[in-house]
Amino acid sequence: MTIDSNNTLSSLAQAREKDLVKNLKAKTENRLDSTDKALREQTDKFEAIFIKTLLDVSLNLDNPLYPKQPGSDIYNSMFKEQLAENLSGSFGYSELLFNYLKEQQKLKA
DSSP, rough: OOOOOOOHHHHHHHHHHHHHHHHHHHHHHHHHHHHHHHHHHHHHHHHHHHHHHHHHOOOOOTTSSSSSTTTHHHHHHHHHHHHHHHHHSSSHHHHHHHHHHHHHHHHHH
16 A cells, blocks of 8 residues: 655645745835835735736636526635735735835935
């Protein structure tokens, strides 16, 4: 009998990677002042809107085998919105926008 531990190892690696990302975000947020935190929050929200648009286009959750249930559009929209919020801040668009806006602030000052 062989035990396949690939799934376990990959989920452990993903959990560790998430912890590393959280720790890195926490360290960078500790160094930011209140205006930078507000700007970071807004750029993350913008990235969430961008990701939700991508998910709306790419994720077609209609299944022709099952009839459409009442409220399924609302449920799918809520699912995609939550997924976009959880993914925001990790795609890199937020970081690019944040750095660009910070540079523009420095130029105006």
